[in-house]
Amino acid sequence: MMVTAFSPRPEPYEVARVTSTAAELLEVLWGRATTAPVSASQLRVLLVLEHERGINLRTLADLLASTPPSTSRLCDRLQAAGFVERAESPADRREVRLHLSSRGRAFLVDLRARRERTLQAVLEQMPAAKRAALREGLEAFCDAVDAQIRDDVRPSGSGSRTA
Template structure:
């Protein structure tokens, strides 16, 4: 049972309410991962979830340098580069010299990459909409407030958070 996990104390969560929040967010994370896997399998089963994550990050960031993409993904540059090279080979990512400095390389989605991301996210959105429809309206407002706060705390610059200003995302490089 997750509630008795020895990791719980390691994250500094002292009270039962915070522990409940952590457990529920972990369960929701697994739910979203499952939705992502199903959506990806429907659209392109040759890609991994890690590769999808790279594509979605590029979709959210717009054209960026490799170092920025690696930062957004929370990986080192060589890991990001390996993913980008594989995605470039299958025509989903484009690498071009920067217009500002020919020595810098800028990464972006190709039209095909953008379409794949759109299809996967649309598939996942339909699944989320079905779930939300089952949540009582009086509970939904609390979900919006809580999840928005969680997203803002995470500070993932590749995610546009509805109801916040675009400046939240910071500079994309």
């Protein structure tokens, strides 16, 4: 598959197109390795819980662009499988906080190891200088995505979400 060549100072739309293609190719590559026993939606929950420890259900639903009842059902299944734990909030006993269990963390470690082995085989085919440039660009990309996600869930005029 040929990816479009860039001008020396590529426009964001050009980079977005190539990034989208790369994401689709990663989906195909990673689709070869199973994420069982969790679905793609459940995997998203685990990934959010890993980064947002002690998040409440409403905030998790907002991050997933889902409804609280749907998100609750996802968490019910993950809790039944031993991947998620629920705990009362110390500030409000009516609020439930969600956490990855040790089994959930171990699952993500194993999944990442399998994915990284798959990626390593591809990256070994690239020249070292291109790999270094890719790493630098992806680190900046990850920082920008993280900031965007955090800004999207923060209500206007507030420093954090407490709902």
